[in-house]
Amino acid sequence: MGILNPKKEQERDALCISLLKEKGLSITAPRKLILGLLIKEHGPFTAEDILKKLPKNSCDQATIYRCLNQFVDAQLVNTSFLEKDMAHFEYNDPHHHHHHIICKICKKIESFHDCLMEKIELNLQKKGYSNIQHRLEIFAVCEQCAKS
Structure with missing residues (x-):
């Protein structure tokens, strides 16, 4: 370790x-x-x-x-x-709330902290939902792989 x-x-x-x-x-x-x-x-x-x-x-x-x-x-x-x-x-x-972006080619995984889901969660709470959780994973081609 x-x-x-x-x-x-x-x-x-x-x-x-x-x-x-x-x-x-x-x-x-x-x-x-x-x-x-x-x-x-x-x-x-x-x-x-x-x-x-x-x-x-x-x-x-x-x-x-x-x-x-x-x-x-x-x-x-x-x-x-x-x-x-x-x-x-x-x-x-x-x-520590974050999401992931995964390269479709090399499979590198990075965390990112921008979250657009907070507004959606607030709207769902107003509708009576509770204990709301979400996870967002984005798949793309990283800069290194795009250059190859």
Whole structure:
């Protein structure tokens, strides 16, 4: 996971423990590692990306998939299919709203923070809808690929 400021690492570890407890999930080393990675680096990542980023032999791929599914069920992690049939996961940070643009050629994924959906959400709330969520993914050709 790279070299971290110990204080930040301790804060992230405490946040992981708090979130796991809040969602009724038992606190295990693999859950803390996976959730900590997603909080630190945000994502979106495939399960294979996560396995490569974790310390060697810290957990196997089946454990990663199991933890990710539990995190999605607990709404700690969002899942998106940004590439055909390839799930990507990222921490569902309530203080960090963003969307993705994906290059159709090289599959590079970038986040962007402009959101035009807020006005639509307000109109839906006026109509009586609640607990509204949305996700926007845009597919385009990036500048690098357009030059090729």
